[in-house]
Amino acid sequence: xxxxxxxxxxxxxxxxxxxxxxxxxxxxxxxxxxxxxxxxxxxxxxxxxxxxxxxxxxxxxxxxxxxxxxxxxxxxxxxxxxxxxxxxxxxxxxxxxxxxxxxxxxxxxxxxxxxxxxxxxxxxxxxxxxxxxxxxxxxxxxxxxxxxxxxxxxxxxxxxxxxxxxxxxxxxxxxxxxxxxxxxxxxxxxxxxxxxxxxxxxxxxxxxxxxxxxx
Amino acid sequence: xxxxxxxxxxxxxxxxxxxxxxxxxxxxxxxxxxxxxxxxxxxxxxxxxxxxxxxxxxxxxxxxxxxxxxxxxxxxxxxxxxxxxxxxxxxxxxxxxxxxxxxxxxxxxxxxxxxxxxxxxxxxxxxxxxxxxxxxxxxxxxxxxxxxxxxxxxxxxxxxxxxxxxxxxxxxxxxxxxxxxxxxxxxxxxxxxxxxxxxxxxxxxxxxxxxxxxxxxxxxxxxxxxxxxxxxxxxxxxxxxxxxxxxxxxxxxxxxxxxxxxxxxxxxxxxxxxxxxxxxxxxxxxxxxxxxxxxxxxxxxxxxxxxxxxxxxxxxxxxxxxxxxxxxxxxxxxxxxxxxxxxxxxxxxxxxxxxxxxxxxxxxxxxxxxxxxxxxxxxxxxxxxxxxxxxxxxxxxxxxxxxxxxxxxxxxxxxxxxxxxxxxxxxxxxxxxxxxxxxxxxxxxxxxxxxxxxxxxxxxxxxxxxxxxxxxxxxxxxxxxxxxxxxxxxxxxxxxxxxxxxxxxxxxxxxxxxxxxxxxxxxxxxxxxxxxxxx
Numbered sequence: 001x002x003x004x005x006x007x008x009x010x011x012x013x014x015x016x017x018x019x020x021x022x023x024x025x026x027x028x029x030x031x032x033x034x035x036x037x038x039x040x041x042x043x044x045x046x047x048x049x050x051x052x053x054x055x056x057x058x059x060x061x062x063x064x065x066x067x068x069x070x071x072x073x074x075x076x077x078x079x080x081x082x083x084x085x086x087x088x089x090x091x092x093x094x095x096x097x098x099x100x101x102x103x104x105x106x107x108x109x110x111x112x113x114x115x116x117x118x119x120x121x122x123x124x125x126x127x128x129x130x131x132x133x134x135x136x137x138x139x140x141x142x143x144x145x146x147x148x149x150x151x152x153x154x155x156x157x158x159x160x161x162x163x164x165x166x167x168x169x170x171x172x173x174x175x176x177x178x179x180x181x182x183x184x185x186x187x188x189x190x191x192x193x194x195x196x197x198x199x200x201x202x203x204x205x206x207x208x209x210x211x212x213x214x215x
Numbered sequence: 216x217x218x219x220x221x222x223x224x225x226x227x228x229x230x231x232x233x234x235x236x237x238x239x240x241x242x243x244x245x246x247x248x249x250x251x252x253x254x255x256x257x258x259x260x261x262x263x264x265x266x267x268x269x270x271x272x273x274x275x276x277x278x279x280x281x282x283x284x285x286x287x288x289x290x291x292x293x294x295x296x297x298x299x300x301x302x303x304x305x306x307x308x309x310x311x312x313x314x315x316x317x318x319x320x321x322x323x324x325x326x327x328x329x330x331x332x333x334x335x336x337x338x339x340x341x342x343x344x345x346x347x348x349x350x351x352x353x354x355x356x357x358x359x360x361x362x363x364x365x366x367x368x369x370x371x372x373x374x375x376x377x378x379x380x381x382x383x384x385x386x387x388x389x390x391x392x393x394x395x396x397x398x399x400x401x402x403x404x405x406x407x408x409x410x411x412x413x414x415x416x417x418x419x420x421x422x423x424x425x426x427x428x429x430x431x432x433x434x435x436x437x438x439x440x441x442x443x444x445x446x447x448x449x450x451x452x453x454x455x456x457x458x459x460x461x462x463x464x465x466x467x468x469x470x471x472x473x474x475x476x477x478x479x480x481x482x483x484x485x486x487x488x489x490x491x492x493x494x495x496x497x498x499x500x501x502x503x504x505x506x507x508x509x510x511x512x513x514x515x516x517x518x519x520x521x522x523x524x525x526x527x528x529x530x531x532x533x534x535x536x537x538x539x540x541x542x543x544x545x546x547x548x549x550x551x552x553x554x555x556x557x558x559x560x561x562x563x564x565x566x567x568x569x570x571x572x573x574x575x576x577x578x579x580x581x582x583x584x585x586x587x588x589x590x591x592x593x594x595x596x597x598x599x600x601x602x603x604x605x606x607x608x609x610x611x612x613x614x615x616x617x618x619x620x621x622x623x624x625x626x627x628x629x630x631x632x633x634x635x636x637x638x639x640x641x642x643x644x645x646x647x648x649x650x651x652x653x654x655x656x657x658x659x660x661x662x663x664x665x666x667x668x669x670x671x672x673x674x675x676x677x678x679x680x681x682x683x684x685x686x687x688x689x690x691x692x693x694x695x696x697x698x699x700x701x702x703x704x705x706x707x708x709x710x711x712x713x714x715x716x717x718x719x720x721x722x723x724x725x726x727x728x729x730x731x732x733x734x735x736x737x738x739x740x741x742x743x744x745x746x747x748x749x750x
Contacts (some may be wrong), residue, residue: 009328010323010324010732011322011323011324011325011326011328011401013737017400017401020399020400021326021327021396021397021399021400021401024395024396024399024400025326025327025330025392025393025396028391028392028395028396028426029392031426031427032388032392032426032427032429032430033430035427035428035430035431035434036430036433036434038430038431039430039431039434039435039438039464040434042464043438043449043460043464046457046460047449047455047456047457050455050457051455054455128445128447129444129445129446129447130445132447140453140454140455141454141455143447143454144449144454144455144456147441147447147448147449148449151437151438151441
């Protein structure tokens with residue numbers, strides 16, 4: 001119980017109130033995140049309805065294999081962070097810390113794979129405004145697809161990057177026994193955030209990589 | 216009766232809890248953060264007001280003789296950007312809301328005090344970007360940043376402005392999160408949802424709107440920034456992108472933002488009218504659901520800004536009907552305020568005068584909003600001075616009057632001092648007349664067809680424009696007056712005591728100014744708000 005009372009901020013009456021407030025704060029923040037991404041998905045929908053052929057063509061330029069591996073990596077990482085939280089809730093420490101490191105490592109490998117994707121797209125001349133060499137009738141509206149692709153995945157990768165740093169901090173704090181079966185709120189909130197990053201990707205993956213390959 | 220049981224000597228007030236600059240700049244106390252906000256937004260209010268003065272001076276004559284067209288564009292853009300994002304949006308929530316929300320629910324502080332301070336710093340950083348924009352030469356897009364002008368053609372400092380607004384948007388998101396969580400989890404024992412003062416309900420509703428609308432603005436501004444940097448983007452018509460999509464995104468934030476400005480005002484006025492009439496609010500539950508209704512329906516009316524932008528006819532019809540519907544909860548509020556006054560023992564003190572001014576001006580602004588929600592009428596009134604007059608009645612006549620009313624009402628609580636009632640009443644009445652003289656002629660101008668955002672106009676509009684500019688000078692005096700007598704009261708005003716208005720509400724149970732943690736003992740609530748018995 002000592003960690004619990006030491007962590008109680010003056011404005012709260014007890015640990016339960018503090019935990020409830022922190023969790024609600026995180027959920028509210030996640031709601032804002034849904035709206036951040038919502039704008040991009042709405043923009044995507046409007047443009048795609050207007051130019052279905054160009055969006056299908058743009059989608060075929062993306063690397064489905066890497067995208068699929070990235071999806072698997074991210075989902076696995078979400079499993080790892082959930083196991084880490086569970087371990088802390090049951091009083092564990094070392095396993096949880098290593099699981100958090102694993103989660104961060106998976107997140108980092110996601111970013112590296114995305115870097116490779118961006119690089120090969122740069123070489124193919126698929127980046128509007130920087131290097132865009134596509135020709136033909138669909139080349140114009142296809143830029144809309146790529147603008148959205150880079151903006152959505154870039155914004156998502158920013159979240160992954162922040163999440164990796166957050167998870168490493170949590171791994172360190174877990175290793176140093178800052179959390180216990182009674183007090184693990186920061187870890188729980190970090191895990192929630194990481195799940196959001198994961199869930200957003202579950203929407204991004206079909207919209208970007210799969211949509212044009214159906215026909 | 217709500218009660219605090221305490222026999223210990225009164226503790227140090229929050230103002231005496233450290234006098235160094237450091238004790239203010241690193242404070243976690245919601246009351247001190249409220250004052251930091253108040254100082255900052257007052258600065259921006261007068262800065263934005265200065266831009267308005269330039270506009271009104273230019274419009275005294277039909278010819279563009281004081282400002283060039285370009286300078287005029289920059290003046291009204293600066294006026295809009297500063298007044299919307301650096302004054303009106305934070306005005307009541309960040310100052311009165313920050314100060315009062317924890318006190319009204321019987322809490323020691325916000326749920327996240329550090330986040331609260333951080334949001335003030337974000338506000339200041341956003342403000343610095345905006346000041347940098349001003350110093351480097353301004354921006355000419357209008358506060359609405361319509362594409363493709365803002366992305367392709369404007370050569371003003373669009374990026375600086377966009378970054379400033381983006382950053383200040385995060386300040387308002389964080390404030391919103393703090394308000395929501397504080398209202399949910401920090402209420403004193405017995406403070407149920409249906410015992411919350413209407414001001415708290417208004418803060419809660421406005422926090423929901425801030426949290427759900429502001430991210431859309433932030434993303435939209437990012438899309439503009441990228442389009443400016445890379446020269447391509449989804450709003451670019453050359454690629455098949457859609458400038459009207461930008462307007463949808465922008466107004467998806469900016470129409471709810473109107474409710475960010477006016478819901479807090481409604482909350483303040485409910486407190487002022489009950490205290491001034493010494494009566495319970497008429498129809499408390501209706502008032503609560505009207506607040507909730509306004510904040511929900513407020514998200515569904517944005518398309519009424521785009522009746523002439525090439526939106527589909529059916530979309531316009533739906534948005535028009537929804538805009539009519541939102542008048543219903545607004546009208547409920549006006550009727551209930553009026554019914555609260557009925558047979559009340561009305562004390563025409565300064566806060567009450569501001570509140571009554573609010574009700575009248577809000578009603579005029581709201582009714583002309585109904586005109587504009589009608590698609591057929593909007594085609595001829597769109598982008599005329601009628602629109603300018605309409606939203607100034609809501610935002611300046613409504614929100615600013617309520618903000619000042621709130622400042623006058625809670626001034627004794629915040630500072631522990633009383634101010635000159637005579638001067639305050641004079642300022643309130645002067646403001647009401649100055650306001651109407653400024654903006655009522657603009658209804659007529661708009662109805663006769665004078666378009667907004669031009670620095671020149673046809674000679675037949677001159678008389679009304681002169682009246683409007685004359686009113687603006689009266690308005691300016693009435694805004695400066697409170698600085699004088701409220702400032703004077705800080706040093707020379709008599710001590711206020713805990714409850715100078717004999718008002719209900721937990722904030723009046725504690726000392727004026729309150730101790731650092733608001734209450735020595737957490738209050739226990741066993742009755743609803745506004746339990747006035749002597750009326």
